[in-house]
Amino acid sequence: MAHILIIEDDSAVCDYLATLMDRLGHRATKAATFADGLELMADPGINIIISDIFLPDSPPFHEWLTKLKSHAAGRPLILITGEPSEEFAAKVRGEGITAFLTKPFELAFIKGLLARLAPPPPPRPQPPEPSTP
Numbered sequence: 001m002a003h004i005l006i007i008e009d010d011s012a013v014c015d016y017l018a019t020l021m022d023r024l025g026h027r028a029t030k031a032a033t034f035a036d037g038l039e040l041m042a043d044p045g046i047n048i049i050i051s052d053i054f055l056p057d058s059p060p061f062h063e064w065l066t067k068l069k070s071h072a073a074g075r076p077l078i079l080i081t082g083e084p085s086e087e088f089a090a091k092v093r094g095e096g097i098t099a100f101l102t103k104p105f106e107l108a109f110i111k112g113l114l115a116r117l118a119p120p121p122p123p124r125p126q127p128p129e130p131s132t133p
C-alpha cells in the first residue's frame with residue numbers, strides 16, 4: 001500500500017483520484033493548492049506525489065517544477081494534464097518527472113503505474129511452526 005499525495009484544485013477530479021486510490025488499496029491525502037501540497041510533502045510517509053500542472057497559486061512553471069522536485073525529495077512525481085504535448089512531456093521527463101496522467105484518465109494505465117511505483121506491502125507474519133515433542 002502506498003500513501004499518495006494528490007495536489008489538484010478541481011475537487012471532482014481530486015475526489016475521483018482519491019476514491020480510485022482507495023479502491024486500489026492505497027491511502028490518499030488531498031491538497032487543493034500548491035502551497036498546501038508543498039506543506040504536506042514534508043510527511044516522510046508519503047510515497048508518491050500526483051500534481052496538477054495548473055494550480056491557481058502556482059508560481060511560473062520553471063519555479064513550480066523546481067519547488068515541486070525539491071519538496072518531493074526523490075519520490076515519484078506524476079503530473080496531471082488535460083492537454084498533453086510530446087514536446088512538453090519530453091522536456092519534463094528529463095527533469096525527473098515519472099509519468100503523466102492525461103484527462104480523461106485511463107484506469108489500466110493508473111493501475112499499472114501504481115503497481116510499478118508503490119512500495120511492496122510489508123511481509124505477512126508467518127505463523128510459528130508447531131513444536132514437536
